[in-house]
Amino acid sequence: xxxxxxxxxxxxxxxxxxxxxxxxxxxxxxxxxxxxxxxxxxxxxxxxxxxxxxxxxxxxxxxxxxxxxxxxxxxxxxxxxxxxxxxxxxxxxxxxxxxxxxxxxxxxxxxxxxxxxxxxxxxxxxxxxxxxxxxxxxxxxxxxxxxxxxxxxxxxxxxxxxxxxxxxxxxxxxxxxxxxxxxxxxxxxxxxxxxxxxxxxxxxxxxxxxxxxxxxxxxxxxxxxxxxxxxxxxxxxxxxxxxxxxxxxxxxxxxxxxxxxxxxxxxxxxxxxxxxxxxxxxxxxxxxxxxxxxxxxxxxxxxxxxxxxxxxxxxxxxxxxxxxxxxxxxxxxxxxxxxxxxxxxxxxxxxxxxxxxxxxxxxxxxxxxxxxxx
Numbered sequence: 001x002x003x004x005x006x007x008x009x010x011x012x013x014x015x016x017x018x019x020x021x022x023x024x025x026x027x028x029x030x031x032x033x034x035x036x037x038x039x040x041x042x043x044x045x046x047x048x049x050x051x052x053x054x055x056x057x058x059x060x061x062x063x064x065x066x067x068x069x070x071x072x073x074x075x076x077x078x079x080x081x082x083x084x085x086x087x088x089x090x091x092x093x094x095x096x097x098x099x100x101x102x103x104x105x106x107x108x109x110x111x112x113x114x115x116x117x118x119x120x121x122x123x124x125x126x127x128x129x130x131x132x133x134x135x136x137x138x139x140x141x142x143x144x145x146x147x148x149x150x151x152x153x154x155x156x157x158x159x160x161x162x163x164x165x166x167x168x169x170x171x172x173x174x175x176x177x178x179x180x181x182x183x184x185x186x187x188x189x190x191x192x193x194x195x196x197x198x199x200x201x202x203x204x205x206x207x208x209x210x211x212x213x214x215x216x217x218x219x220x221x222x223x224x225x226x227x228x229x230x231x232x233x234x235x236x237x238x239x240x241x242x243x244x245x246x247x248x249x250x251x252x253x254x255x256x257x258x259x260x261x262x263x264x265x266x267x268x269x270x271x272x273x274x275x276x277x278x279x280x281x282x283x284x285x286x287x288x289x290x291x292x293x294x295x296x297x298x299x300x301x302x303x304x305x306x307x308x309x310x311x312x313x314x315x316x317x318x319x320x321x322x323x324x325x326x327x328x329x330x331x332x333x334x335x336x337x338x339x340x341x342x343x344x345x346x347x348x349x350x351x352x353x354x355x356x357x358x359x360x361x362x363x364x365x366x367x368x369x370x371x372x373x374x
Contacts, residue, residue, distance in 0.1 A: 026060075183228040202238075202319050220305075230331060230334040243259065
């Protein structure tokens with residue numbers, strides 16, 4: 001997949017890849033839930049059914065427009081740009097354009113956006129959007145207006161209805177945040193189509209986990225994310241990046257607990273031509289705390305959220321400097337402040353015993369049911 005920071009570079013890509021145009025999907029795709037994936041799958045099918053080569057192209061905005069206008073905080077977003085690009089690559093996107101969103105872009109009229117971006121620069125043959133898509137200065141254009149203008153220009157516009165979830169209605173990034181902040185990881189998994197994944201590198205800690213007899217991998221988060229602080233049952237992989245859209249529970253349940261690496265430690269996508277030689281990484285059950293370690297002043301004073309990962313298999317393994325993917329399966333309890341390390345040690349011992357029992361029990365079922373991991 002090719003990543004562009006400037007839409008004006010797209011014509012060169014068309015020429016170099018000998019493509020006749022593009023199928024453009026416009027949106028923000030935070031979390032990449034089932035509604036987002038349906039848009040991308042539909043667009044991919046348009047590419048495959050074309051008589052000419054068309055590039056599946058995602059157009060997103062950086063920063064998120066709502067963050068720019070201060071109606072949303074950055075720490076309310078699930079994905080950073082790297083994770084978003086990793087997901088797009090997994091879904092077969094040819095080109096991802098990270099369009100800078102600034103005051104000048106916000107002042108762009110809807111007509112200029114259509115002419116300058118979609119028609120001239122991106123050579124769009126098809127444009128795919130959700131039915132709630134709005135754009136242009138003051139969000140003055142909607143998806144229906146886009147469709148009318150594009151079709152007058154001979155460009156097909158496909159307006160897709162949103163995915164639905166039970167009695168909650170439309171699956172949206174806002175709904176994801178509602179579930180994740182409530183600790184409802186089962187509902188979140190249904191909306192995403194897989195457990196929520198968090199990635200990051202482990203760093204040397206204070207050694208306090210070892211003093212508690214429970215050594216952990218410490219993964220600082222570059223910013224907070226909209227997930228309730230507390231203790232979770234989880235799966236982890238470490239050593240390289242893997243497909244964030246994979247649901248590891250089914251592989252683990254079938255005694256096939258391995259995933260092939262998709263990205264090197266440098267962050268570069270492993271080419272399909274060499275993917276068969278990429279390493280396999282084991283899926284490991286774990287206990288994970290997300291938060292600020294309030295009982296330990298030397299850690300919590302940093303004010304930077306982090307993950308503490310305790311492996312339920314081979315817990316003594318040295319894990320500093322490893323790249324982790326962490327899938328949160330079940331919220332166990334909120335983060336607590338303990339009056340002493342012995343009380344903390346006892347609580348961790350209970351959490352580990354409960355998590356081990358839950359994983360052992362679940363493996364006796366045909367499929368791992370995260371709603372019963374308790």
